[in-house]
Amino acid sequence: MQRITVESSQFCDRTLTLNRQQLHYLMRVLRLQGGDRFVAMDGSGSCWETELVEGEEGPYGRVVLALDFNRELPISLTLLAGLPKGQGFDEVVRQTTELGVTRVIPVLSDRTLLKPSPNKLQRWQRIATEAAEQSERQWVPMVERPMSLAEAIAAVSPARRYFCVARGDRPHLLRQVRQDVASWGPEMAEMAIAIGPEGGWTTAEVEVAIASGWQGVSLGQRILRAVTAPTVALALVAAALESGLD
Amino acid sequence: MQRITVESSQFCDRTLTLNRQQLHYLMRVLRLQGGDRFVAMDGSGSCWETELVEGEEGPYGRVVLALDFNRELPISLTLLAGLPKGQGFDEVVRQTTELGVTRVIPVLSDRTLLKPSPNKLQRWQRIATEAAEQSERQWVPMVERPMSLAEAIAAVSPARRYFCVARGDRPHLLRQVRQDVASWGPEMAEMAIAIGPEGGWTTAEVEVAIASGWQGVSLGQRILRAVTAPTVALALVAAALESGLD
Numbered sequence: 001m002q003r004i005t006v007e008s009s010q011f012c013d014r015t016l017t018l019n020r021q022q023l024h025y026l027m028r029v030l031r032l033q034g035g036d037r038f039v040a041m042d043g044s045g046s047c048w049e050t051e052l053v054e055g056e057e058g059p060y061g062r063v064v065l066a067l068d069f070n071r072e073l074p075i076s077l078t079l080l081a082g083l084p085k086g087q088g089f090d091e092v093v094r095q096t097t098e099l100g101v102t103r104v105i106p107v108l109s110d111r112t113l114l115k116p117s118p119n120k121l122q123r124w125q126r127i128a129t130e131a132a133e134q135s136e137r138q139w140v141p142m143v144e145r146p147m148s149l150a151e152a153i154a155a156v157s158p159a160r161r162y163f164c165v166a167r168g169d170r171p172h173l174l175r176q177v178r179q180d181v182a183s184w185g186p187e188m189a190e191m192a193i194a195i196g197p198e199g200g201w202t203t204a205e206v207e208v209a210i211a212s213g214w215q216g217v218s219l220g221q222r223i224l225r226a227v228t229a230p231t232v233a234l235a236l237v238a239a240a241l242e243s244g245l246d
Numbered sequence: 247m248q249r250i251t252v253e254s255s256q257f258c259d260r261t262l263t264l265n266r267q268q269l270h271y272l273m274r275v276l277r278l279q280g281g282d283r284f285v286a287m288d289g290s291g292s293c294w295e296t297e298l299v300e301g302e303e304g305p306y307g308r309v310v311l312a313l314d315f316n317r318e319l320p321i322s323l324t325l326l327a328g329l330p331k332g333q334g335f336d337e338v339v340r341q342t343t344e345l346g347v348t349r350v351i352p353v354l355s356d357r358t359l360l361k362p363s364p365n366k367l368q369r370w371q372r373i374a375t376e377a378a379e380q381s382e383r384q385w386v387p388m389v390e391r392p393m394s395l396a397e398a399i400a401a402v403s404p405a406r407r408y409f410c411v412a413r414g415d416r417p418h419l420l421r422q423v424r425q426d427v428a429s430w431g432p433e434m435a436e437m438a439i440a441i442g443p444e445g446g447w448t449t450a451e452v453e454v455a456i457a458s459g460w461q462g463v464s465l466g467q468r469i470l471r472a473v474t475a476p477t478v479a480l481a482l483v484a485a486a487l488e489s490g491l492d
Contacts, residue, residue, distance in 0.1 A: 071467040091337075095474050100467075135468040172489035220488050221317040221346075222381040228341050228477065235478040236485050242466050243418035 001049070002030050003039040003133040005140060016040055016050055016061030023059055026052060037064065043132065043140035045072070071137055073100040074241055076190045079234070080152045082109040082197025083116060084226035092230045093124045097131035097141050099234035104128070105155065106146040107194070110202045116146055149194075149205055153212050158190035163214035164233055166200040170218040173233060177240040193233050198226045247295070248276050249285040249379040251386060262286055262296055262307030269305055272298060283310065289378065289386035291318070317383050319346040320487055322436045325480070326398045328355040328443025329362060330472035338476045339370045343377035343387050345480035350374070351401065352392040353440070356448045362392055395440075395451055399458050404436035409460035410479055412446040416464040419479060423486040439479050444472045 004025060010017050018026070026032045034054035040061060041047040047067040053060055079101050081092050093104055104124070108115065124143040132140040147155070160180055162173060173193075181188060194201075194209065201209070210216055219232050250271060256263050264272070272278045280300035286307060287293040293313040299306055325347050327338055339350055350370070354361065370389040378386040393401065406426055408419055419439075427434060440447075440455065447455070456462055465478050 071469075073467075094471075095477070098468060098470050098474050099478070135470065137468060172485065174485040175489040220484050221319075222344055222383060222484075223317075224344050224381065225340075228344050231341070231474065231477050232345070232481040235481040238466050238468075239418065239420040239482050243420040 001037060001039050002026075002032070003041060003047075003136065005043050005129050005133060006040045008042045008044070011063070014063040016048075016063060018059065018061055027059065034059070039067065041133070041138060041140075043129070043138075045138045047138055071100075071135070072139055073102075073238055074186075075188055076102045076158075077234070077237065078103040078105065078156050078158065078190070078192040079230060080105045080107050080149075080156070080192065080194035081230050082107050082195065082201070082226060083112045083114070083146065084198050085114065088225075088227040089116075089120075089124065090127055091227050093127045093141075093143060094131045095231040096234045097128045097137070098135040099231065100137070100238050101141050101234055102139065103142045103144065105144045105152045107149050107152050107197075108146050109149050109197050110205060111197050111199045121145055149201075149208065152194075153209065153214075156192045158192045160184070160188060160190070161192040161194070161214040162217045162233075163194045163201075163206065163209040164196065164219055164229060165206055165216050166196065166219075166223060166229075168216075168218070170216045173217040173219055174236045174240060176215060176217050177237055181240055191237065193230075193237065195229045195233055196226065247283060247285050248272075248278070249287060249293075249382065251289050251375050251379060252286045254288045254290070257288075257309070260309040262294075262309060264305065264307055273305065280305070285313065287379070287384060287386075289375070289384075291384045293384055317346075317381070318385055319348075319484055320432075321434055322348045322404075323480070323483065324349040324351065324402050324404065324436070324438040325476060326351045326353050326395070326402070326438065326440035327476050328353050328441065328447070328472060329358045329360070329392065330444050331360065334471075334473040335362075335366075335370065336373055337473050339373045339387075339389060340377045341477040342480045343374045343383070344381040345477065346383070346484050347387050347480055348385065349388045349390065351390045351398045353395050353398050353443075354392050355395055355443050356451060357443045357445045367391055395447075396454065398440075399455065399460075402438045404438045406430070406434060406436070407438040407440070407460040408463045408479075409440045409447075409452065409455040410442065410465055410475060411452055411462050412442065412465075412469055412475075414462075414464070416462045419463040419465055420482045420486060422461060422463050423483055427486055437483065439476075439483065441475045441479055442472065 040050045049064045050061040286296045295310045296307040
Protein backbone atom coordinates (compact mmCIF):
# COMPACT_ATOMS: atom_id res chain seq x y z
CA MET A 1 0.00 0.00 0.00
CA GLN A 2 1.31 3.50 -0.84
CA ARG A 3 2.47 5.67 2.04
CA ILE A 4 2.42 9.40 2.73
CA THR A 5 3.69 11.43 5.64
CA VAL A 6 1.20 13.82 7.28
CA GLU A 7 1.14 16.08 10.32
CA SER A 8 -0.63 14.84 13.48
CA SER A 9 -2.65 18.08 13.39
CA GLN A 10 -4.30 16.95 10.13
CA PHE A 11 -6.24 14.30 12.06
CA CYS A 12 -9.54 15.10 13.76
CA ASP A 13 -11.24 12.04 15.19
CA ARG A 14 -11.04 9.56 12.33
CA THR A 15 -10.93 12.19 9.60
CA LEU A 16 -7.66 13.11 7.88
CA THR A 17 -7.74 16.51 6.17
CA LEU A 18 -5.41 16.39 3.17
CA ASN A 19 -3.61 19.44 1.84
CA ARG A 20 -3.37 20.36 -1.84
CA GLN A 21 0.07 18.77 -2.29
CA GLN A 22 -0.98 15.49 -0.65
CA LEU A 23 -4.17 15.33 -2.72
CA HIS A 24 -2.16 15.92 -5.87
CA TYR A 25 0.22 13.12 -4.95
CA LEU A 26 -2.54 10.64 -4.04
CA MET A 27 -4.93 11.38 -6.91
CA ARG A 28 -2.68 12.55 -9.75
CA VAL A 29 0.61 10.77 -9.14
CA LEU A 30 -0.64 7.55 -7.53
CA ARG A 31 -4.03 7.76 -9.32
CA LEU A 32 -6.00 6.68 -6.25
CA GLN A 33 -9.80 7.09 -6.37
CA GLY A 34 -12.53 7.24 -3.75
CA GLY A 35 -12.53 3.94 -1.83
CA ASP A 36 -8.81 3.24 -2.42
CA ARG A 37 -6.62 2.90 0.64
CA PHE A 38 -3.20 4.23 1.58
CA VAL A 39 -1.02 4.42 4.68
CA ALA A 40 -0.76 7.79 6.45
CA MET A 41 2.20 8.06 8.83
CA ASP A 42 2.87 10.93 11.21
CA GLY A 43 6.64 10.40 11.10
CA SER A 44 6.85 9.98 14.88
CA GLY A 45 5.93 6.36 15.28
CA SER A 46 2.29 6.02 14.24
CA CYS A 47 0.67 4.78 11.01
CA TRP A 48 -2.92 4.43 9.92
CA GLU A 49 -4.52 2.59 7.06
CA THR A 50 -6.69 5.28 5.50
CA GLU A 51 -9.42 5.30 2.89
CA LEU A 52 -9.71 8.08 0.33
CA VAL A 53 -13.25 9.49 0.44
CA GLU A 54 -14.58 11.77 -2.29
CA GLY A 55 -16.87 13.96 -0.11
CA GLU A 56 -19.19 16.69 -1.24
CA GLU A 57 -16.74 19.35 -0.11
CA GLY A 58 -13.75 17.60 -1.68
CA PRO A 59 -11.69 14.49 -1.01
CA TYR A 60 -10.40 13.60 2.45
CA GLY A 61 -9.08 10.55 4.30
CA ARG A 62 -11.00 8.33 6.69
CA VAL A 63 -8.92 6.32 9.12
CA VAL A 64 -9.73 2.63 8.80
CA LEU A 65 -7.33 1.22 11.32
CA ALA A 66 -4.23 2.04 13.31
CA LEU A 67 -1.35 -0.07 12.03
CA ASP A 68 0.61 -1.82 14.69
CA PHE A 69 3.84 -3.01 13.20
CA ASN A 70 7.35 -1.95 13.91
CA ARG A 71 10.31 -1.71 11.59
CA GLU A 72 12.26 0.65 13.84
CA LEU A 73 15.57 -0.16 15.48
CA PRO A 74 15.27 -0.93 19.20
CA ILE A 75 17.48 2.08 20.02
CA SER A 76 17.78 5.70 18.97
CA LEU A 77 20.74 6.11 16.60
CA THR A 78 22.46 9.40 15.76
CA LEU A 79 24.81 9.62 12.77
CA LEU A 80 27.50 12.28 12.50
CA ALA A 81 28.78 12.26 8.92
CA GLY A 82 31.46 14.40 7.32
CA LEU A 83 29.99 16.13 4.27
CA PRO A 84 31.29 14.45 1.12
CA LYS A 85 31.73 16.34 -2.14
CA GLY A 86 29.01 16.85 -4.74
CA GLN A 87 25.58 15.32 -4.18
CA GLY A 88 27.07 12.56 -2.03
CA PHE A 89 25.16 13.51 1.12
CA ASP A 90 21.81 12.90 -0.59
CA GLU A 91 22.75 9.25 -0.85
CA VAL A 92 24.02 9.17 2.76
CA VAL A 93 20.68 10.49 4.03
CA ARG A 94 18.69 8.15 1.79
CA GLN A 95 20.56 4.96 2.60
CA THR A 96 20.96 5.52 6.34
CA THR A 97 17.25 6.37 6.58
CA GLU A 98 16.48 3.04 4.93
CA LEU A 99 18.68 1.41 7.56
CA GLY A 100 16.96 2.97 10.55
CA VAL A 101 18.89 6.11 11.54
CA THR A 102 17.06 8.44 13.98
CA ARG A 103 18.99 11.66 13.56
CA VAL A 104 21.59 12.83 11.04
CA ILE A 105 24.12 15.58 11.74
CA PRO A 106 26.13 16.78 8.71
CA VAL A 107 29.60 17.64 9.96
CA LEU A 108 31.83 20.37 8.51
CA SER A 109 35.15 18.69 9.25
CA ASP A 110 38.67 19.96 8.63
CA ARG A 111 38.64 18.13 5.27
CA THR A 112 35.16 19.22 4.16
CA LEU A 113 35.60 21.04 0.88
CA LEU A 114 32.35 22.90 0.48
CA LYS A 115 29.88 24.67 2.71
CA PRO A 116 26.38 23.53 1.81
CA SER A 117 23.87 26.11 0.64
CA PRO A 118 20.95 26.78 3.03
CA ASN A 119 18.36 25.00 0.87
CA LYS A 120 20.34 21.76 1.13
CA LEU A 121 18.98 21.09 4.59
CA GLN A 122 15.41 21.26 3.30
CA ARG A 123 16.38 18.92 0.47
CA TRP A 124 17.96 16.39 2.83
CA GLN A 125 14.92 16.44 5.10
CA ARG A 126 12.68 15.79 2.10
CA ILE A 127 14.89 12.87 1.05
CA ALA A 128 14.71 11.47 4.60
CA THR A 129 10.91 11.71 4.53
CA GLU A 130 10.65 9.95 1.16
CA ALA A 131 13.11 7.24 2.16
CA ALA A 132 11.24 6.63 5.44
CA GLU A 133 8.02 6.16 3.47
CA GLN A 134 9.66 3.82 0.95
CA SER A 135 11.32 1.66 3.57
CA GLU A 136 8.04 1.52 5.52
CA ARG A 137 9.42 3.08 8.67
CA GLN A 138 7.25 4.72 11.34
CA TRP A 139 9.79 7.45 12.12
CA VAL A 140 11.14 10.12 9.83
CA PRO A 141 14.74 10.88 10.83
CA MET A 142 15.59 14.46 11.71
CA VAL A 143 18.37 16.05 9.64
CA GLU A 144 20.11 18.76 11.65
CA ARG A 145 21.86 21.85 10.30
CA PRO A 146 25.52 21.29 9.38
CA MET A 147 27.88 21.95 12.28
CA SER A 148 31.54 21.63 13.20
CA LEU A 149 32.78 18.38 14.73
CA ALA A 150 33.22 20.10 18.10
CA GLU A 151 29.62 21.35 18.03
CA ALA A 152 28.33 17.95 16.94
CA ILE A 153 30.27 16.19 19.69
CA ALA A 154 28.73 18.58 22.21
CA ALA A 155 25.25 17.94 20.75
CA VAL A 156 25.16 14.18 21.30
CA SER A 157 25.14 12.45 24.64
CA PRO A 158 24.65 8.66 24.30
CA ALA A 159 26.80 6.47 26.49
CA ARG A 160 27.89 4.43 23.46
CA ARG A 161 29.58 6.55 20.78
CA TYR A 162 31.66 5.04 17.96
CA PHE A 163 34.15 7.02 15.92
CA CYS A 164 34.97 5.26 12.65
CA VAL A 165 38.61 5.59 11.57
CA ALA A 166 39.64 4.42 8.10
CA ARG A 167 43.21 3.28 8.73
CA GLY A 168 44.95 1.79 11.71
CA ASP A 169 44.28 -1.06 14.01
CA ARG A 170 40.98 -0.26 15.75
CA PRO A 171 38.50 -2.94 16.86
CA HIS A 172 35.88 -3.78 14.24
CA LEU A 173 32.59 -1.88 14.70
CA LEU A 174 30.56 -5.08 14.49
CA ARG A 175 32.60 -6.80 17.17
CA GLN A 176 32.46 -3.74 19.42
CA VAL A 177 28.71 -3.23 19.08
CA ARG A 178 27.99 -6.92 19.70
CA GLN A 179 30.11 -6.83 22.86
CA ASP A 180 28.38 -3.67 24.06
CA VAL A 181 24.90 -5.02 23.28
CA ALA A 182 25.75 -8.20 25.20
CA SER A 183 27.00 -6.32 28.26
CA TRP A 184 24.44 -3.47 28.28
CA GLY A 185 21.37 -5.38 27.16
CA PRO A 186 18.11 -3.41 27.09
CA GLU A 187 19.70 -0.56 29.04
CA MET A 188 21.29 0.63 25.83
CA ALA A 189 18.73 3.08 24.50
CA GLU A 190 20.87 5.40 22.43
CA MET A 191 23.94 5.19 20.26
CA ALA A 192 25.94 7.58 18.10
CA ILE A 193 28.28 6.86 15.18
CA ALA A 194 30.63 9.28 13.47
CA ILE A 195 32.01 8.80 9.94
CA GLY A 196 34.61 11.04 8.32
CA PRO A 197 34.48 12.91 5.02
CA GLU A 198 36.51 12.12 1.89
CA GLY A 199 40.08 11.54 3.07
CA GLY A 200 38.92 10.64 6.57
CA TRP A 201 39.09 12.53 9.85
CA THR A 202 42.30 14.37 10.58
CA THR A 203 44.52 13.07 13.39
CA ALA A 204 43.50 16.08 15.49
CA GLU A 205 39.81 15.27 14.99
CA VAL A 206 40.32 11.65 16.01
CA GLU A 207 42.18 12.77 19.13
CA VAL A 208 39.43 15.21 20.12
CA ALA A 209 36.75 12.55 19.71
CA ILE A 210 38.64 9.89 21.66
CA ALA A 211 39.33 12.41 24.43
CA SER A 212 35.57 13.15 24.51
CA GLY A 213 34.75 9.51 25.22
CA TRP A 214 34.16 8.19 21.71
CA GLN A 215 35.36 4.66 20.97
CA GLY A 216 37.59 4.42 17.86
CA VAL A 217 36.45 1.59 15.55
CA SER A 218 37.18 0.18 12.11
CA LEU A 219 34.75 -0.68 9.29
CA GLY A 220 37.03 -3.38 7.87
CA GLN A 221 40.08 -3.89 5.69
CA ARG A 222 39.20 -1.83 2.62
CA ILE A 223 39.13 1.94 2.13
CA LEU A 224 35.49 3.01 1.74
CA ARG A 225 34.23 6.19 0.08
CA ALA A 226 32.57 8.79 2.32
CA VAL A 227 29.25 7.90 0.67
CA THR A 228 29.57 4.17 1.31
CA ALA A 229 30.94 4.17 4.86
CA PRO A 230 27.80 5.47 6.66
CA THR A 231 25.67 2.80 4.95
CA VAL A 232 28.11 0.11 6.01
CA ALA A 233 28.20 1.37 9.60
CA LEU A 234 24.41 1.55 9.86
CA ALA A 235 24.03 -1.90 8.27
CA LEU A 236 26.37 -3.38 10.88
CA VAL A 237 24.70 -1.71 13.84
CA ALA A 238 21.18 -2.60 12.65
CA ALA A 239 22.23 -6.21 12.10
CA ALA A 240 23.98 -6.41 15.47
CA LEU A 241 20.80 -5.19 17.14
CA GLU A 242 18.35 -7.27 15.10
CA SER A 243 20.09 -10.54 14.32
CA GLY A 244 20.48 -11.80 17.88
CA LEU A 245 23.72 -12.65 19.65
CA ASP A 246 24.25 -16.35 18.84
CA MET B 247 50.12 6.69 -3.31
CA GLN B 248 48.09 6.75 -6.52
CA ARG B 249 47.11 3.42 -8.05
CA ILE B 250 46.62 2.21 -11.60
CA THR B 251 45.58 -1.16 -12.97
CA VAL B 252 47.85 -2.71 -15.62
CA GLU B 253 48.07 -6.01 -17.48
CA SER B 254 50.60 -8.60 -16.28
CA SER B 255 51.95 -8.69 -19.84
CA GLN B 256 53.10 -5.07 -19.47
CA PHE B 257 55.84 -6.20 -17.08
CA CYS B 258 59.20 -7.45 -18.34
CA ASP B 259 61.68 -8.09 -15.55
CA ARG B 260 61.40 -4.95 -13.45
CA THR B 261 60.27 -2.72 -16.29
CA LEU B 262 56.63 -1.75 -16.72
CA THR B 263 55.75 -0.57 -20.23
CA LEU B 264 52.94 1.98 -19.98
CA ASN B 265 50.39 2.52 -22.72
CA ARG B 266 49.28 5.91 -23.99
CA GLN B 267 46.17 6.03 -21.76
CA GLN B 268 48.12 5.11 -18.62
CA LEU B 269 50.82 7.68 -19.39
CA HIS B 270 48.16 10.32 -19.90
CA TYR B 271 46.57 9.45 -16.55
CA LEU B 272 49.86 9.40 -14.64
CA MET B 273 51.48 12.47 -16.21
CA ARG B 274 48.56 14.71 -17.21
CA VAL B 275 45.83 13.85 -14.72
CA LEU B 276 47.93 12.98 -11.66
CA ARG B 277 50.81 15.24 -12.78
CA LEU B 278 53.50 12.76 -11.79
CA GLN B 279 57.05 13.41 -12.99
CA GLY B 280 60.17 11.28 -13.41
CA GLY B 281 61.15 9.91 -9.98
CA ASP B 282 57.60 10.02 -8.60
CA ARG B 283 56.12 6.73 -7.44
CA PHE B 284 52.76 5.03 -7.90
CA VAL B 285 51.23 1.62 -7.26
CA ALA B 286 50.70 -0.65 -10.28
CA MET B 287 48.26 -3.51 -9.63
CA ASP B 288 47.56 -6.37 -12.03
CA GLY B 289 43.99 -6.79 -10.74
CA SER B 290 44.59 -10.43 -9.86
CA GLY B 291 46.19 -10.11 -6.48
CA SER B 292 49.59 -8.46 -7.01
CA CYS B 293 50.75 -4.87 -6.52
CA TRP B 294 54.06 -3.15 -7.05
CA GLU B 295 55.40 0.17 -5.93
CA THR B 296 56.69 1.62 -9.20
CA GLU B 297 58.81 4.61 -10.10
CA LEU B 298 58.08 6.70 -13.16
CA VAL B 299 61.27 6.96 -15.26
CA GLU B 300 61.59 9.49 -18.07
CA GLY B 301 63.78 7.38 -20.40
CA GLU B 302 65.32 8.46 -23.69
CA GLU B 303 62.68 6.55 -25.61
CA GLY B 304 59.83 7.84 -23.49
CA PRO B 305 58.55 7.35 -19.95
CA TYR B 306 58.14 3.91 -18.40
CA GLY B 307 57.77 2.38 -14.95
CA ARG B 308 60.50 0.70 -12.90
CA VAL B 309 59.34 -1.70 -10.23
CA VAL B 310 60.75 -0.66 -6.85
CA LEU B 311 59.17 -3.32 -4.67
CA ALA B 312 56.40 -5.88 -4.59
CA LEU B 313 53.79 -4.78 -2.09
CA ASP B 314 52.74 -7.41 0.33
CA PHE B 315 49.53 -6.30 1.97
CA ASN B 316 46.10 -7.75 1.72
CA ARG B 317 42.74 -6.05 1.84
CA GLU B 318 40.90 -8.91 0.20
CA LEU B 319 38.19 -11.00 1.86
CA PRO B 320 39.37 -14.46 2.95
CA ILE B 321 36.89 -16.07 0.55
CA SER B 322 35.74 -15.64 -3.02
CA LEU B 323 32.33 -13.93 -3.09
CA THR B 324 29.91 -13.90 -6.02
CA LEU B 325 27.01 -11.43 -6.09
CA LEU B 326 23.88 -12.04 -8.15
CA ALA B 327 21.94 -8.79 -8.27
CA GLY B 328 18.63 -8.01 -9.96
CA LEU B 329 19.12 -5.05 -12.29
CA PRO B 330 17.52 -1.95 -10.73
CA LYS B 331 16.11 0.84 -12.84
CA GLY B 332 18.10 3.78 -14.18
CA GLN B 333 21.79 4.08 -13.33
CA GLY B 334 21.31 2.11 -10.12
CA PHE B 335 23.60 -0.75 -11.08
CA ASP B 336 26.59 1.61 -11.37
CA GLU B 337 26.29 2.22 -7.64
CA VAL B 338 25.82 -1.49 -6.90
CA VAL B 339 29.07 -2.33 -8.74
CA ARG B 340 30.93 0.55 -7.11
CA GLN B 341 29.86 -0.11 -3.53
CA THR B 342 30.14 -3.89 -3.60
CA THR B 343 33.61 -3.58 -5.15
CA GLU B 344 34.60 -1.35 -2.25
CA LEU B 345 33.31 -4.06 0.08
CA GLY B 346 35.31 -6.91 -1.47
CA VAL B 347 33.09 -8.67 -4.02
CA THR B 348 34.93 -11.06 -6.38
CA ARG B 349 32.41 -11.48 -9.18
CA VAL B 350 29.19 -9.66 -10.06
CA ILE B 351 26.39 -11.20 -12.14
CA PRO B 352 23.63 -8.77 -13.23
CA VAL B 353 20.38 -10.74 -13.23
CA LEU B 354 17.44 -10.13 -15.58
CA SER B 355 14.72 -11.20 -13.18
CA ASP B 356 10.97 -11.41 -13.77
CA ARG B 357 10.66 -7.87 -12.37
CA THR B 358 13.58 -6.33 -14.25
CA LEU B 359 12.20 -3.49 -16.29
CA LEU B 360 14.90 -2.79 -18.78
CA LYS B 361 17.40 -4.78 -20.78
CA PRO B 362 20.78 -3.11 -20.48
CA SER B 363 22.49 -1.90 -23.64
CA PRO B 364 25.65 -3.80 -24.63
CA ASN B 365 28.02 -1.00 -23.69
CA LYS B 366 26.75 -1.10 -20.08
CA LEU B 367 28.89 -4.14 -19.33
CA GLN B 368 32.03 -2.28 -20.37
CA ARG B 369 30.94 0.66 -18.20
CA TRP B 370 30.36 -1.54 -15.15
CA GLN B 371 33.74 -3.24 -15.60
CA ARG B 372 35.40 0.17 -15.75
CA ILE B 373 33.59 1.24 -12.57
CA ALA B 374 34.74 -1.97 -10.85
CA THR B 375 38.34 -1.27 -11.87
CA GLU B 376 38.22 2.31 -10.59
CA ALA B 377 36.53 1.31 -7.34
CA ALA B 378 39.11 -1.46 -6.77
CA GLU B 379 41.89 1.09 -7.20
CA GLN B 380 40.22 3.60 -4.86
CA SER B 381 39.54 1.08 -2.13
CA GLU B 382 43.12 -0.20 -2.44
CA ARG B 383 42.15 -3.74 -3.31
CA GLN B 384 44.48 -6.20 -5.07
CA TRP B 385 41.71 -7.82 -7.11
CA VAL B 386 39.47 -6.24 -9.68
CA PRO B 387 36.07 -7.95 -9.59
CA MET B 388 34.81 -9.50 -12.80
CA VAL B 389 31.42 -8.19 -14.00
CA GLU B 390 29.67 -10.86 -16.07
CA ARG B 391 27.16 -10.30 -18.86
CA PRO B 392 23.54 -9.99 -17.67
CA MET B 393 21.76 -13.34 -17.51
CA SER B 394 18.47 -14.84 -16.34
CA LEU B 395 18.16 -16.06 -12.76
CA ALA B 396 18.12 -19.69 -13.97
CA GLU B 397 21.35 -19.14 -15.93
CA ALA B 398 22.96 -17.34 -13.01
CA ILE B 399 21.98 -20.12 -10.60
CA ALA B 400 23.56 -22.65 -12.95
CA ALA B 401 26.71 -20.51 -13.22
CA VAL B 402 27.60 -20.46 -9.51
CA SER B 403 28.61 -23.47 -7.47
CA PRO B 404 29.70 -22.50 -3.92
CA ALA B 405 28.45 -24.70 -1.10
CA ARG B 406 27.16 -21.61 0.76
CA ARG B 407 24.62 -19.62 -1.24
CA TYR B 408 22.30 -17.03 0.34
CA PHE B 409 19.13 -15.78 -1.31
CA CYS B 410 17.98 -12.49 0.24
CA VAL B 411 14.21 -12.14 0.54
CA ALA B 412 12.72 -8.77 1.50
CA ARG B 413 9.63 -9.86 3.41
CA GLY B 414 8.83 -12.85 5.54
CA ASP B 415 10.46 -14.55 8.44
CA ARG B 416 13.83 -15.76 7.16
CA PRO B 417 16.91 -16.01 9.38
CA HIS B 418 19.05 -12.87 9.36
CA LEU B 419 21.99 -13.01 6.91
CA LEU B 420 24.48 -11.96 9.60
CA ARG B 421 23.37 -14.70 11.98
CA GLN B 422 23.41 -17.31 9.22
CA VAL B 423 26.86 -16.38 7.91
CA ARG B 424 28.33 -16.31 11.42
CA GLN B 425 26.95 -19.77 12.10
CA ASP B 426 28.27 -21.08 8.82
CA VAL B 427 31.69 -19.51 9.32
CA ALA B 428 31.84 -21.07 12.80
CA SER B 429 30.93 -24.54 11.55
CA TRP B 430 32.88 -24.52 8.27
CA GLY B 431 35.94 -22.62 9.39
CA PRO B 432 38.72 -22.26 6.80
CA GLU B 433 37.08 -24.86 4.56
CA MET B 434 34.68 -22.18 3.38
CA ALA B 435 36.44 -20.81 0.32
CA GLU B 436 33.54 -19.52 -1.73
CA MET B 437 30.17 -17.92 -1.13
CA ALA B 438 27.37 -16.52 -3.29
CA ILE B 439 24.66 -13.99 -2.42
CA ALA B 440 21.60 -13.11 -4.49
CA ILE B 441 19.64 -9.84 -4.13
CA GLY B 442 16.42 -9.06 -5.95
CA PRO B 443 15.52 -6.10 -8.17
CA GLU B 444 13.07 -3.30 -7.31
CA GLY B 445 9.99 -5.01 -5.88
CA GLY B 446 11.98 -8.08 -4.86
CA TRP B 447 12.16 -11.58 -6.30
CA THR B 448 8.86 -13.14 -7.36
CA THR B 449 7.54 -16.08 -5.34
CA ALA B 450 8.41 -18.38 -8.24
CA GLU B 451 12.00 -17.11 -8.27
CA VAL B 452 12.38 -17.66 -4.52
CA GLU B 453 11.03 -21.21 -4.89
CA VAL B 454 13.44 -22.05 -7.73
CA ALA B 455 16.39 -20.76 -5.73
CA ILE B 456 15.46 -22.62 -2.54
CA ALA B 457 14.92 -25.80 -4.56
CA SER B 458 18.41 -25.30 -6.03
CA GLY B 459 19.99 -25.32 -2.59
CA TRP B 460 20.10 -21.60 -1.79
CA GLN B 461 19.42 -20.56 1.81
CA GLY B 462 16.68 -17.92 2.15
CA VAL B 463 17.81 -15.04 4.40
CA SER B 464 16.65 -11.60 5.56
CA LEU B 465 18.58 -8.31 5.59
CA GLY B 466 16.59 -6.94 8.52
CA GLN B 467 13.29 -5.30 9.40
CA ARG B 468 13.13 -2.48 6.88
CA ILE B 469 12.44 -2.53 3.15
CA LEU B 470 15.65 -1.65 1.31
CA ARG B 471 15.97 -0.28 -2.20
CA ALA B 472 17.55 -2.53 -4.84
CA VAL B 473 20.57 -0.21 -4.84
CA THR B 474 21.07 -0.34 -1.06
CA ALA B 475 20.47 -4.03 -0.39
CA PRO B 476 23.63 -5.42 -2.11
CA THR B 477 25.80 -2.96 -0.14
CA VAL B 478 24.16 -4.05 3.10
CA ALA B 479 24.58 -7.75 2.30
CA LEU B 480 28.25 -7.33 1.38
CA ALA B 481 28.90 -5.21 4.47
CA LEU B 482 27.45 -7.96 6.69
CA VAL B 483 29.38 -10.79 5.04
CA ALA B 484 32.65 -8.86 5.05
CA ALA B 485 32.19 -7.97 8.72
CA ALA B 486 31.22 -11.55 9.65
CA LEU B 487 34.42 -12.77 7.99
CA GLU B 488 36.73 -10.05 9.29
CA SER B 489 35.48 -9.12 12.74
CA GLY B 490 36.08 -12.47 14.43
CA LEU B 491 33.50 -14.65 16.11
CA ASP B 492 33.50 -13.42 19.73
